[in-house]
Amino acid sequence: MHTMAKLAPNSIMSFLCSSFWTWNPDKKCTVKFNEDATGELVCSVEFNVFIASQFDWEMRSKAEDVTMVLPVAFEIAMTLKKRELKDYPPPIKHTALSDAAFEQKAYHIRLEKGAFKVENRTTYGFNPTYEYRLVWDKAPYPPLEEWNNKPAAKADRYWERKDFYRDQIENTE
Numbered sequence: 001m002h003t004m005a006k007l008a009p010n011s012i013m014s015f016l017c018s019s020f021w022t023w024n025p026d027k028k029c030t031v032k033f034n035e036d037a038t039g040e041l042v043c044s045v046e047f048n049v050f051i052a053s054q055f056d057w058e059m060r061s062k063a064e065d066v067t068m069v070l071p072v073a074f075e076i077a078m079t080l081k082k083r084e085l086k087d088y089p090p091p092i093k094h095t096a097l098s099d100a101a102f103e104q105k106a107y108h109i110r111l112e113k114g115a116f117k118v119e120n121r122t123t124y125g126f127n128p129t130y131e132y133r134l135v136w137d138k139a140p141y142p143p144l145e146e147w148n149n150k151p152a153a154k155a156d157r158y159w160e161r162k163d164f165y166r167d168q169i170e171n172t173e
Contacts, residue, residue: 014035025127025128037058038054038055039054039055039056039078041053055081071113072110073110075106076109077105077106078105079102079104080097097142101146107137107138111134115130118165128168131166134163134164136163140161143159
């Protein structure tokens with residue numbers, strides 16, 4: 001379910017960059033876009049962090065294509081970097097991934113507004129409802145063949161995570 005929502009001109013870019021996007025309520029697996037064309041990709045479960053890296057990204061769609069009424073689709077290019085995040089101390093490193101994971105990849109993304117529950121959830125507990133959802137054509141996490149630590153990837157099948165959410169809606173039940 002999604003509703004039509006109108007955003008001000010040039011707001012899709014700033015909206016995309018204004019907060020973390022996640023697929024689990026405890027925000028252990030997130031993607032964050034920054035307006036300076038960098039970002040952060042985190043992949044963790046409990047006390048294990050598998051990916052905590054920066055990425056570079058660029059909007060591939062023309063500006064007028066991404067300032068429309070929601071839902072809106074756009075294309076980006078993203079390159080995972082071996083620059084680690086400062087808030088994650090060693091030994092959390094990019095070594096969990098093969099060199100192929102650090103090659104540029106193109107993604108088609110749809111931004112929707114509505115009331116969304118996390119799909120294909122593997123964690124337990126509270127499953128909140130979110131107001132916004134990013135639907136990727138393929139996961140921003142590397143595919144299984146690009147992981148050096150395959151058991152870690154298989155644990156939660158990160159390469160299948162295509163939906164990310166933000167702006168939790170208060171539960172009135």
